[in-house]
Amino acid sequence: MLTDYWYIACPTGRLRGKPIVVNLLSRNIVLFRDADGLPVALENRCAHRGMPLADGKVVGGRLQCSYHGWCYDRTGCVVHVPSQSFSDGCRNESAIRRYRCCEQDGYIWVCPGVEPRQETPQKFPFLGEHGWTSFRLYNRFEAPVESCLENFLDCPHATFVHRSWFRSPTDREVRCRVSALEDGAVAEYFDEPRERSLVWSLLSPQQGGMQHSDRFIAPAMSRVDYVFSEDRHYTITSSCTPVNDVLTDVYTVVTFRYRKIGALLRLVFEPLSRKIIAQDVRTLRKQQRNLAKYERSEFRIIEQDVLLPHIRRWRNALSEGRVPAVRTEPYDVRIVI
Ligand code: FES
Ligand SMILES: [Fe+2]
Incomplete structure (x- = not known):
């Protein structure tokens, strides 16, 4: 623990x-x-x-x-x-x-322990900064912290669980660069195709590329960034609180800037975000209830589960009171999105 x-x-x-x-x-x-x-x-x-x-x-x-x-x-x-x-x-x-x-x-x-290893809690990026708009979400997941993090930082599930809402399959192969960091790991996606989903048709410009990165911050935070341009940037940060072994309270802060109409955009972005995270809540509930029926708990992890091994490696090491050895060389993974 x-x-x-x-x-x-x-x-x-x-x-x-x-x-x-x-x-x-x-x-x-x-x-x-x-x-x-x-x-x-x-x-x-x-x-x-x-x-x-x-x-x-x-x-x-x-x-x-x-x-x-x-x-x-x-x-x-x-x-x-x-x-x-x-x-x-x-x-x-x-x-x-x-x-x-x-x-x-x-x-x-x-x-909840004796002395926190970090002097102050992890900050939510851009929160309260000039030009940025934020809203907060709270969800209780019937799942342990690790499963929540694995879900929040998992690209391939989006075209299934959030199809049409957040991501629609494009069958394009994209390059993902995975790098170890001093406090976790990051997966950066390159040449991602433009999305045709409801969220992105509202939130992204019609032209131009997107920089997308998923980051795990040990021990219990996820951060996802979508950057379209200097003035169109979305950051979704979730902090996981373990209630016990099987329940997690997830506090999410969505912070973004979209030209000068961030406050207006929030009117559509917030309900859409609630809808999408509710899909994850339901998915994880089903997964965990199913896992509970079986004695076997091992997963068949593949290369495209990009951050999952990093999340486990970090959390296992920290629970043994050590910091994992950082693999310094970034490596590429190909993912069909
Ligand atoms: S004062 Fe008696 S139980 Fe608290
Ligand atoms: Fe999801």
Whole structure:
């Protein structure tokens, strides 16, 4: 389990005056805001007699249990026990587990392990930058993180799962260059034919080429870029939060610029994106439910599953506490799209 990393727990707007509960890597965690408005993440279990602290309330920036009123500060220390009129110290012996927590890019991030290996969470590219328009999507996938990443960074499924909507088969062979990076791997596609699908007929110019790249950012992020020109660029970044072994919360930020009419374009782009990602949610649900019926879990991986081996190699290495050796030479794969 990759516990020592930042994962999105919820969008910033969900955490206001009341405590809320989130699940990350099978841990039940309560979130609230302290007196300075900063997010706090604690184990959702009162040290006294185990009440869920998310049932309590925030009093003066401290979290008060709903059963006998014990109060916890941002470090998880008990600072008030009403039945003993004890207050304003810190009862370390009664402290509960605290998790590292921060706010970035409109999300609350929590590290479910001891110490995050990266100081700050991975940024969503171009988000909030001048001239760029963004919208956010949230989806719960009935699939582990790895399967989600393998889906988001998999070109050949698009002509089947998203046929007509996002990609239509052209039977053209394109070159894909795969390169290892210091934090993952990237697949860049060259000479891709112009798409005839609904999305691209709306979003792309009638003439000219397209630069497309799929990038895996370890341990749990995917980034897909489509660049048509300086002022027509689409980036779809998804951050995967493992809820447990079989469920993943996926937070997607779509950021794009399209001349000066990005805001207008969003009106069609957003519902289309929702439709397309819902197709992936259904596909992965079927795949996982089917896999669960069989004891065999190995896949027949082919060369055109370009980033899948990189995703696995990275995640396996990180879960063993090491960084994979980077294969420095880029290599080409031919894919019929
Ligand atoms: S169970 Fe929380 S104060 Fe008693
Ligand atoms: Fe897809």
